[in-house]
Amino acid sequence: MFILRASSATLAAQPARAAEVKAKPVSVDAPATDGTFVDVGLPVPETYNVDIIRALLQDPFRIFIYWEVRQESLNGLTHYFSTEEAERFRVTLKLIEVEGGGEAFFEVGLRGRYWMMVFPDREYEFEIGVRSPEHGYIALLKSNRVRTPRGTVSPEPALEPEYKLSAPQFLNVLEASGFSAVQALDITVSALPGANADAEDLSDVLVKLPDPLREALTAASAGEPLTEELVNALPGWLRSELRRLLFGGDARLASAALIHYLPELLREALEDERELIGDRVHPLRVTPRFLVGASENVSWPAGEFKLPAFRRPPPVSGSGFMVRSSDFDFISAAIRRNF
Amino acid sequence: MEQGLLAIILHAHLPFVRHPEYPEFLEEEWLFEAISETYLPLLSIIEGCASDGVQARITVGLTPPLCEMLADPLLQGRYLRHVGRLVELCEKEVIRTRHHPAMNATAKMYLQRFSAAREMFENRYRRNLINGYRALQDAGIIDIITSGATHGFLPLMTRTEARRAQIEVGRRNYAKHFGRSPRGIWLPECAYDVGIDELLRGAGLTFFITDAHAIMYGNPQPRRGIYAPVITPAGVAAFARDVETSEQVWSADTGYPGDPDYREFYRDLGFDGDYDYVKPYLHGDGVRRNLGIKYYRVTGKVDLGLKQPYEPSWAMGKAASHAGHFMFNRQAQAGYLRSVLGRKPMIVSPYDAELFGHWWFEGPQFMNYLFRKIHFDQDDIRLATPVDYLEEYPQNQRQQISGSSWGAEGYYRVWINGENEWMYLHQHVAEDRMVELARAHPRAEGLLLRALNQAARELLLAESSDWAFIITTATSVQYARKRFRDHIHRFTRLYEMITQREIDEGWLAEVESRDTIFQEIDYSVYR
DSSP: OOOOOOSSOOOSOOOOOTTOOOOOOOOSSSOOSSSOOOOOOSOOOSOOOOOEEEEEEEETTEEEEEEEOOHHHHHGGGGTSOHHHHHTOEEEEEEEETTTOOEEEEEOOSEEEEEEEOOSSOEEEEEEEEEETTTEEEEEEEOOOEEOOOOSOOSOOOSSTTTOOOHHHHHHHHHHTTOOHHHHHHHSOOOOTTOOOOHHHHHHHHTTSOHHHHHHHHHHHTTOOOOHHHHHTSOHHHHHHHHHHHHHTOHHHHHHHHHHTHHHHHHHHHTTOHHHHHOTTOSOOSOTHHHHTOTTSOOOOTTOOOOOOOOOOOOOTTSSOOOOOOOHHHHHHHHHHHO | OOOEEEEEEEEEOOOOOOOTTSSOOGGGHHHHHHIIIIIHHHHHHHHHHHHTTOOOOOEEEEOHHHHHHHTOHHHHHHHHHHHHHHHHHHHHHHHHTTTOHHHHHHHHHHHHHHHHHHHIIIIISTTOHHHHHHHHHHTTSOEEEEEOTTOBOGGGOOOHHHHHHHHHHHHHHHHHHHSSOOSEEEOGGGOBOTTHHHHHHHTTOOEEEEOHHHHHTSBSOOTTTTSSOEEOTTSOEEEEOOHHHHHHHHOTTTSGGGOTTSBOTTOOHHHHSOHHHHGGGSOTTOOOOOOSOOOBBOOSSOOGGGOOBOOHHHHHHHHHHHHHHHHHHHHHHHHHHHHHHSSOOEEEEEEEGGGBTTTBTTHHHHHHHHHHHHHHHOSSEEEOOHHHHHHHOOOOOBOBOOOBOSSGGGSSTTTSSTTTTHHHHHHHHHHHHHHHHHHHOTTOOHHHHHHHHHHHHHHHHHTBHHHHHHHHHTSSHHHHHHHHHHHHHHHHHHHHHHHTTOOOHHHHHHHHHHOOOOTTOOGGGGO
C-alpha cells in the first residue's frame, strides 16, 4: 500500500501572488466548461450483452449482487410456453442459503444490483430466473457461491489435546491477543477527525437497540456471563449462535462473542435513523455502510464518502503494556486522504 | 533466556504508474519520493547493520508492480532527473538559509541526503534497487516475499482462473527479479477468502500474512491466539498481524510519528517558498505541491503557521528513545505471552514500508536504532522471519481461518461499496473473456501471441486493488478511474480484435509501449 498525494494539492493555503497558478478543483463528472481537457479515461461499454450474475461479499452481514439477463434469453421461454403464458413470467432474483435450505424471491428487472442483508457463517448463492403464477419458478442463471465470515469467535475448541482449550483458557488467549471482550464495547464506535463523539453519543446509539439486545450487551460489557434467559430473548439468528456458545462452552465466551458482533449490531440499529443519515454534521458516524450500500437508502452526494475508522480493543491494562486504545485505521485513512 | 520472536514485515507496494506519453507525470512522483525517502534509506540501514554484525533479520515484501518499476529504465532515468533537480534546489537552499543557522543545518541535511541518494542509486545499485535487496536476501540477511501480480484484491475476483493468474504471474515475476522462487506471499491487503490457500499451495508458497481476526475468528479456537501461525486446510501457514504493535506506530494519538520533535509533513518548501523561486521545481502546470524539503517540526497540536523549526538532532534523539520504548514493550509482551501461551510467541508486525521515511521521516532511523538495541541491549526477543519460525516450530495447529482483510472494518468494504461497485461488472466480464481467449488459442504465435499477452497485461492492470481503494478514500479519484477505464477499454478492444481475427498492429504496438509491465508474461496462465 502506498501513500498518496492529491493530484491537485490545495493544502496549507498561502497568500497568492498575482502570477501564481491556483489548482482548479476538478469535478470528475461535470464536463469541463473552459476547454480544459479532463482525462476521465477511455470509454468502456455500458453493457456487454451477456447473461451474468455475480455475488460479492462485503462483510459478514452483507453481499452485493449484480446481474444482467438479455431479452433474447427471456424470449427463449416462447419455445416452451405460449406467448400469453410467457408474458406472465416475471424476472426474479432468488437467494439460496446452501446449507440450511432457506430461500427468498425478489421480483427484479433485467439488469440490476442489490445489497443483500445476510447472516454470518453461512454459504449463499443466487439465481436469476423467471416466475409466473401458473408455472412457478424457473432458474436461468446461477451465481458463484459466497461464504460469509463468522464475524466473531468460534464456539469450538480444537480436537487435538495439545491445542484444546477450556473456555476460560480461551478467554485468556483472546484477551492476550488484544481481543478483550470488555474493552470492545468501549472503543468500537469512533468519530471522524474534528468531531467530538464521546460516551454520551455512544449511549444515544445504544438506547436505540432493541431491549433484549441492550440487556444482553449490558451484562456482557460488565464482564458478566450471559444467562440462558438473556440469550433466549435475542433475535433469531443471534440467539442460535450464542446458544451454541452457551451450551458448548462457557457463558463468558458467549458474552465475548456478543461483544464482537457489536459493530454490526450498532449499524443495524442505526439503519432506521433517517435523521442521522441525513445529518451530515452529526459527530457520530458509526459506519455509513447503509448510506452508500443499502439499496433502499438516500444517496450521498458523489465524492463525499468518507470511511470512518474502526477501532480495535487494546490489550488489558496492568499487563505492563503502554499502549492505549487508538485509532490506527483512522490515521491510515487520513494519510491516504490527505496526501 | 529468549522469550519471543519479533517478525517485522515491511510491505512495499506502489501501483504500476508509467507514462511515456508525457515528458513527466505527477503520479510517477509517488515512486521517486518512495525511493528517496524509504527504499534507499532502508537499504542503507540494513546494509549498515549487516556490516556492523548487527542482526537485521526482517521480511520485506516487494510487490511485482514495484519491482517492475524499479527495474524500468525510463523510470530510473526520470528518478535521476527528479533527484538531480532536488539536489540543485537544496544547493540553492543552503545559500538562501545561510543567515538562519537552524534552517541552514536542516538545508544541509537535505543536500547531503539527496546527494547521497543520487550517488547510491547511480553507482552502488546501478540504478536498480532490486540489486540491493536481492543481495541482502542472497546473503541470508533478510527474506523477501512476493504478492499478487498487480496487487489484485483476490476475494472480489469471482473466477478461480483470475485468482490463480494473479498469484502465478506474481510468482514468476519474483523469480525473474530475485533468481529463486518465493516461499512466502503478502496477499494483497491481507485479503483472504476460503480456497485462496489452495491456490497458494499450487504456486509452491508455504506461508502468507493475514489480519489478526482471520485466526482469532477462525475455526477451531486458536490455542495460541494470534502469536503462532496456523496451518490452513491446504497446508499453507498463515501468520496473523499483531494489532498492538501496529497501533504503536500508526496511531494518530499515541503513535510515535506524532511526536512534537519529528518533522512536520504539511510545511513544505513547495508551499512555503516564494513562488517564482520554487516554480522551476514544480510541475509544468505550476501548481504548488510537496517537494520533500520541510523545515518545521510537529511541535504539538498547533496551527501550521505556529510550527517551530525542525531540529534534526532532537528528532534523532526521539527516534532512539522510541526504539527503546518499542523494544521494552516487546520484551514485556513476549514474557507475558509466553506464560499464557506455553510457547515462544511470534509477534508479527507488518507495516507499509512507505510509512518509514515518507510519512514518518525519522522512521528508518527508528528502525536502525531498534535493530541495534535489540541486538546489543537485551536477550528476551530476537528478530525473525516466518521462515525462521517454521523451521524452529514445524508443528502447528490446523485451522480454517476466517475470510478477512486488513482494510478498515476488517473485511472487503473498502473495495466493494457504493462508490466503486460499478467496476466489478467490467472486471468480471474481462476475466471471463481472458479465460475464454486463453482456452480458444492454446498455441498462439506472432501477432496473435502479442495480442493475447497484451490482453493479459491490460486485465492484470485493471485488477489492481489500488483503483477501488483510491476511489473509496477519495484521493486521486480521477486518476484511478482513468486508469481502470483505460485498461478495460484496451482489453475490450484487444478481445474484439482477437475474436474478429483482425489485429491492428500499429495500435497494439502503441499499447505495448505504454503498458510494459511483465515482459515475460504468458497468457496461457489463464487456461
